Amino acid sequence: xxxxxxxxxxxxxxxxxxxxxxxxxxxxxxxxxxxxxxxxxxxxxxxxxxxxxxxxxxxxxxxxxxxxxxxxxxxxxxxxxxxxxxxxxxxxxxxxxxxxxxxxxxxxxxxxxxxxxxxxxxxxxxxxxxxxxxxxxxxxxxxxxxxxxxxxxxxxxxxxxxxxxxxxxxxxxxxxxxxxxxxxxxxxxxxxxxxxxxxxxxxxxxxxxxxxxxxxxxxxxxxxxxxx
Amino acid sequence: xxxxxxxxxxxxxxxxxxxxxxxxxxxxxxxxxxxxxxxxxxxxxxxxxxxxxxxxxxxxxxxxxxxxxxxxxxxxxxxxxxxxxxxxxxxxxxxxxxxxxxxxxxxxxxxxxxxxxxxxxxxxxxxxxxxxxxxxxxxxxxxxxxxxxxxxxxxxxxxxxxxxxxxxxxxxxxxxxxxxxxxxxxxxxxxxxxxxxxxxxxxxxxxxxxxxxxxxxxxxxxxxxxxx
DNA sequence: CGACCATTTGATATGGATCAAGCGATGTGG
DNA sequence: CCACATCGCTTGATCCATATCAAATGGTCG
Numbered sequence: 211x212x213x214x215x216x217x218x219x220x221x222x223x224x225x226x227x228x229x230x231x232x233x234x235x236x237x238x239x240x241x242x243x244x245x246x247x248x249x250x251x252x253x254x255x256x257x258x259x260x261x262x263x264x265x266x267x268x269x270x271x272x273x274x275x276x277x278x279x280x281x282x283x284x285x286x287x288x289x290x291x292x293x294x295x296x297x298x299x300x301x302x303x304x305x306x307x308x309x310x311x312x313x314x315x316x317x318x319x320x321x322x323x324x325x326x327x328x329x330x331x332x333x334x335x336x337x338x339x340x341x342x343x344x345x346x347x348x349x350x351x352x353x354x355x356x357x358x359x360x361x362x363x364x365x366x367x368x369x370x371x372x373x374x375x376x377x378x379x380x381x382x383x384x385x386x387x388x389x390x391x392x393x394x395x396x397x398x399x400x401x402x403x404x405x406x407x408x409x410x411x412x413x414x415x416x417x418x419x420x421x422x423x424x425x426x427x428x429x430x431x432x433x434x435x436x437x438x
Numbered sequence: 439x440x441x442x443x444x445x446x447x448x449x450x451x452x453x454x455x456x457x458x459x460x461x462x463x464x465x466x467x468x469x470x471x472x473x474x475x476x477x478x479x480x481x482x483x484x485x486x487x488x489x490x491x492x493x494x495x496x497x498x499x500x501x502x503x504x505x506x507x508x509x510x511x512x513x514x515x516x517x518x519x520x521x522x523x524x525x526x527x528x529x530x531x532x533x534x535x536x537x538x539x540x541x542x543x544x545x546x547x548x549x550x551x552x553x554x555x556x557x558x559x560x561x562x563x564x565x566x567x568x569x570x571x572x573x574x575x576x577x578x579x580x581x582x583x584x585x586x587x588x589x590x591x592x593x594x595x596x597x598x599x600x601x602x603x604x605x606x607x608x609x610x611x612x613x614x615x616x617x618x619x620x621x622x623x624x625x626x627x628x629x630x631x632x633x634x635x636x637x638x639x640x641x642x643x644x645x646x647x648x649x650x651x652x653x654x655x656x657x658x659x660x661x662x663x664x665x666x
Numbered sequence: 667c668g669a670c671c672a673t674t675t676g677a678t679a680t681g682g683a684t685c686a687a688g689c690g691a692t693g694t695g696g
Numbered sequence: 697c698c699a700c701a702t703c704g705c706t707t708g709a710t711c712c713a714t715a716t717c718a719a720a721t722g723g724t725c726g
Contacts, residue, residue, distance in 0.1 A: 303570060356518070360514065402684080628715060630673095636674095
């Protein structure tokens with residue numbers, strides 16, 4: 211698990227756009243956890259931790275993108291979330307990770323000992339509240355995800371693009387670090403449906419797709435309307 | 439699509455007998471919150487709170503069943519969770535409720551001032567941790583819900599029955615307090631599909647349906663197998 | 667008994683999955 | 697530096713699970 215680069219390491223030009231830190235938690239908190247962790251590199255597709263493994267660490271993305279996921283016994287994979295630079299993931303209250311985590315691109319990730327964080331929380335109410343707030347933010351995301359999964363393919367894809375746009379620096383343009391398969395497994399669709407839906411949105415002039423990993427939001431109102 | 443809820447009265451959790459919180463940190467969290475709340479009755483289909491309303495209270499089901507839900511702008515309803523006796527719901531870290539809540543059956547519900555709980559948490563690490571743990575449990579539930587929503591109709595219904603069985607007293611028999619519409623809106627299916635799937639499971643001898651609200655689990659292994 | 671729901675069952679439609687092929691970029695080995 | 701294998705993505709044809717539309721059944725309460 212934490213054995214660093216277990217990757218089969220395809221040499222990938224790791225060009226990561228720098229993203230702003232989302233307001234998940236206070237500055238004071240983030241600067242305090244910076245001190246408690248060690249930055250660590252992960253190669254593309256490297257496993258960061260596995261489902262059911264002891265949750266000894268909490269992670270913060272410094273750059274790159276991470277996916278968390280579960281695989282059903284017949285092989286279907288569900289991606290729980292994508293984590294971009296600034297996002298914290300892998301925080302558990304129980305003793306085990308409930309998802310697996312992998313680097314989507316080459317990443318630099320801050321690795322923090324959970325016990326240190328928890329210890330700090332017992333002494334500092336602010337930290338305790340921040341931990342709670344992070345779990346609550348995760349909950350909010352999961353609930354939004356549920357709402358996404360009951361929608362039509364168009365609505366799911368539109369919702370996904372709007373979500374990614376909100377998290378990116380450049381608001382009108384989204385640089386997707388993940389493959390169509392990742393998107394499909396996040397949205398509960400197939401790659402074919404994701405691809406067709408993007409084509410459809412492009413034909414309807416809601417978006418432009420200059421390259422497969424780059425999406426320009428041309429008509430946000432149309433996307434928002436689809437977002438139901 | 440939506441069953442026309444005759445939302446009856448809107449019982450306002452008006453004024454509570456707020457006793458000054460004891461300076462002594464209580465070990466048993468639940469017994470401490472019992473003291474902070476007032477039991478309150480809600481009629482069938484009564485609204486307990488609405489989405490986006492100020493989250494002034496936290497709720498604990500004493501008896502009866504509650505559903506939380508959101509409605510999309512085109513009328514589709516998604517049920518977030520069912521809460522049975524003993525369950526706590528409506529706890530938010532933000533200032534507003536993210537779902538609406540309604541009584542499914544006549545209920546007795548303990549209503550606790552959130553500010554009192556939060557205040558207690560700043561003075562008592564145990565309480566703070568309990569609040570965090572509750573949010574984490576909610577998160578776990580939401581993540582399980584996501585995994586349910588990517589499955590086939592059979593798998594969803596089987597999963598739902600197993601979940602309800604686990605939460606009920608009598609393990610092999612489930613007494614469903616909610617309608618087919620509620621189940622459908624929880625599982626992201628239609629009532630027709632829920633009904634047909636139950637019939638199918640009955641024909642396959644996995645369950646028996648002596649009455650529409652009562653389900654006997656005849657072959658838990660078969661259901662678990664479906665649960666993927 | 668009759669009205670009203672909730673639920674089941676039946677017939678048909680359809681959105682997205684599946685199966686299959688083509689295409690463009692990227693890296694590789696000759 | 698080019699020919700080619702590979703990979704990620706798109707597009708096309710068909711299928712199928714579930715939705716939709718419609719009607720029958722059954723249970724509850726006046």
